[in-house]
Amino acid sequence: MSALRLAPQLMTSGWLNAPDDFSIEALKGRVILIEAFQMLCPGCVSHGLPQAQRVASLFSPSDVAVIGLHTVFEHFEAQGSRVALQAFAHEYRLNFPIGMDEIGTDGAPKTMSAYAMQGTPTLVLIDRNGYRRLQRFGLIEDLNLGAAIQSLLDERMQNLDETSATATGSTQDGCALPLK
Amino acid sequence: MSALRLAPQLMTSGWLNAPDDFSIEALKGRVILIEAFQMLCPGCVSHGLPQAQRVASLFSPSDVAVIGLHTVFEHFEAQGSRVALQAFAHEYRLNFPIGMDEIGTDGAPKTMSAYAMQGTPTLVLIDRNGYRRLQRFGLIEDLNLGAAIQSLLDERMQNLDETSATATGSTQDGCALPLK
Amino acid sequence: MSALRLAPQLMTSGWLNAPDDFSIEALKGRVILIEAFQMLCPGCVSHGLPQAQRVASLFSPSDVAVIGLHTVFEHFEAQGSRVALQAFAHEYRLNFPIGMDEIGTDGAPKTMSAYAMQGTPTLVLIDRNGYRRLQRFGLIEDLNLGAAIQSLLDERMQNLDETSATATGSTQDGCALPLK
Amino acid sequence: MSALRLAPQLMTSGWLNAPDDFSIEALKGRVILIEAFQMLCPGCVSHGLPQAQRVASLFSPSDVAVIGLHTVFEHFEAQGSRVALQAFAHEYRLNFPIGMDEIGTDGAPKTMSAYAMQGTPTLVLIDRNGYRRLQRFGLIEDLNLGAAIQSLLDERMQNLDETSATATGSTQDGCALPLK
Numbered sequence: 257m258s259a260l261r262l263a264p265q266l267m268t269s270g271w272l273n274a275p276d277d278f279s280i281e282a283l284k285g286r287v288i289l290i291e292a293f294q295m296l297c298p299g300c301v302s303h304g305l306p307q308a309q310r311v312a313s314l315f316s317p318s319d320v321a322v323i324g325l326h327t328v329f330e331h332f333e334a335q336g337s338r339v340a341l342q343a344f345a346h347e348y349r350l351n352f353p354i355g356m357d358e359i360g361t362d363g364a365p366k367t368m369s370a371y372a373m374q375g376t377p378t379l380v381l382i383d384r385n386g387y388r389r390l391q392r393f394g395l396i397e398d399l400n401l402g403a404a405i406q407s408l409l410d411e412r413m414q415n416l417d418e419t420s421a422t423a424t425g426s427t428q429d430g431c432a433l434p435l436k
Numbered sequence: 437m438s439a440l441r442l443a444p445q446l447m448t449s450g451w452l453n454a455p456d457d458f459s460i461e462a463l464k465g466r467v468i469l470i471e472a473f474q475m476l477c478p479g480c481v482s483h484g485l486p487q488a489q490r491v492a493s494l495f496s497p498s499d500v501a502v503i504g505l506h507t508v509f510e511h512f513e514a515q516g517s518r519v520a521l522q523a524f525a526h527e528y529r530l531n532f533p534i535g536m537d538e539i540g541t542d543g544a545p546k547t548m549s550a551y552a553m554q555g556t557p558t559l560v561l562i563d564r565n566g567y568r569r570l571q572r573f574g575l576i577e578d579l580n581l582g583a584a585i586q587s588l589l590d591e592r593m594q595n596l597d598e599t600s601a602t603a604t605g606s607t608q609d610g611c612a613l614p615l616k
Numbered sequence: 617m618s619a620l621r622l623a624p625q626l627m628t629s630g631w632l633n634a635p636d637d638f639s640i641e642a643l644k645g646r647v648i649l650i651e652a653f654q655m656l657c658p659g660c661v662s663h664g665l666p667q668a669q670r671v672a673s674l675f676s677p678s679d680v681a682v683i684g685l686h687t688v689f690e691h692f693e694a695q696g697s698r699v700a701l702q703a704f705a706h707e708y709r710l711n712f713p714i715g716m717d718e719i720g721t722d723g724a725p726k727t728m729s730a731y732a733m734q735g736t737p738t739l740v741l742i743d744r745n746g747y748r749r750l751q752r753f754g755l756i757e758d759l760n761l762g763a764a765i766q767s768l769l770d771e772r773m774q775n776l777d778e779t780s781a782t783a784t785g786s787t788q789d790g791c792a793l794p795l796k
Numbered sequence: 797m798s799a800l801r802l803a804p805q806l807m808t809s810g811w812l813n814a815p816d817d818f819s820i821e822a823l824k825g826r827v828i829l830i831e832a833f834q835m836l837c838p839g840c841v842s843h844g845l846p847q848a849q850r851v852a853s854l855f856s857p858s859d860v861a862v863i864g865l866h867t868v869f870e871h872f873e874a875q876g877s878r879v880a881l882q883a884f885a886h887e888y889r890l891n892f893p894i895g896m897d898e899i900g901t902d903g904a905p906k907t908m909s910a911y912a913m914q915g916t917p918t919l920v921l922i923d924r925n926g927y928r929r930l931q932r933f934g935l936i937e938d939l940n941l942g943a944a945i946q947s948l949l950d951e952r953m954q955n956l957d958e959t960s961a962t963a964t965g966s967t968q969d970g971c972a973l974p975l976k
Contacts, residue, residue: 402762
């Protein structure tokens, strides 16, 4: 019996740098890094996104797939449109696929809710078999992230022998969701 | 005979952190630093605006007035609205007055054109008497900026004895206007 | 048939932060990081040693043992004595064991020669079984280093199934040995 | 009646990058920056000396003379010799004149005592007329330092009209002298 949780599907209203029917299903077999961000979140701009770009450049794309997820939960008028995100991605030279998290009937981004993210930036690692293995709100050190990625790379598909899944609590340096 | 040029008026469609009839005329007697930026310009976010914030915190407001100027010349849909700028200023904790440069009939920001700015970020220093004394596109070292500000602070009003005005050429690290 | 090379013994004239009969033999079973440095090497002070300290603080000491190796190949009078190294280690708060590489009859540090190091800083990773698996002169990114360490941590003792040993060439940011 | 204090003479046992009879008397007419440091003081290596180098490169040498002063008050064996300082200056590419503060009969560096410095790094600014005008232990922001230098540059020789001399208190980021 395993405590591993399959990563929820990404529910998106569109994609940048990818076809609009893009799905992380197609990436199975690779380690997937999802960087959830908002374009007007300072911690995302200064830390989270540059770190995701470093991962994309330092690991082989056939090993690690880097995905952005735009989880807008505030300032909808300013950052909620596709054109705003396109301008941002263009200026910051973000080349990896970026999904636009679909807003639910409760006004919250659906994928963000499904993952129970606490704010932005949030980094998620999904293993070769589609299980969510690490989720971190705020900062994570490059040394630790490199180790976590490699740990998943060293696993074979369908050969999981332990449950190292962790959902790490809130830290500083992020835009937190308001408590309800 | 003087080569000094009076700083052109700021032509704005509105202000944040200041009344909408705000005018730098009211600041005469102080040294004025104008930081022209665009909210989606990476060099503005990483260098220009933090430097303006340092000036605002390290010099007395009665000596040096720091002003932002949002000179949108691209991505109008994404960054052209007041609500977008407000969200940005809120997230980045920009507390100084920020003018929204008025778009002219040619589609270019009027103040940016009047100052012949080459792109963003552009830093302008205006002396106690309203003369434009330094204009720099791209990066300027803190040591040099501190010296330039102090040089103007050391002048008395209407007691200028030399023309050190400089309009410095284009450098890297900025979003340049397209050449026409 | 294996291409793996057992890590050469450290030949030292003494140790700081450890008994003088300290040997990395005692660390077998752990991954070992050796940071070879000189106290007056700017790249060691600004990059190599802070990175070694980050590894020491972010990984469990029972998993990863961090060792310094003072490989003096120039400025012997200035940095060749134990008292000089002690002062340096004290001021920079280096708490891990630091071996003083023994000077050979040719005037070169013996361990540095045995490892064929090209200069300082040089980082070496040794696996749980005592095999040298990575050697890098100059800079290595934290993401890459974290991945390399984890890759060795994921191996069992005496259960090596591939030879990922790499001896990486010279880069910038280091004090290079003069070519002979 | 003036509160300005003439800067004490530098009492040195020798100089690097200058003749051994070098004296700051010869620099009268320029603004002088003295960076007092110890080669094994981390705050000097990471902050004080790089800042002095920036001043040396960003201001004209005919306006601002940058001088190092090696004020060894601890770890004499490690950093007290000329050869140790030479190796350090060579590796860190310090090209400005560096005086070796003479050790007094009480074991303390004479110039350091004459200036009542509290530790290293300490930065001193001397005006065109030889008066000590600013002394700071620990960090000083580049913006503030640039302003302080320019303020002295804007003064004429023997035309001082105010006493802005300040002896600033102790801060962090330095190696403090032990309290007695």
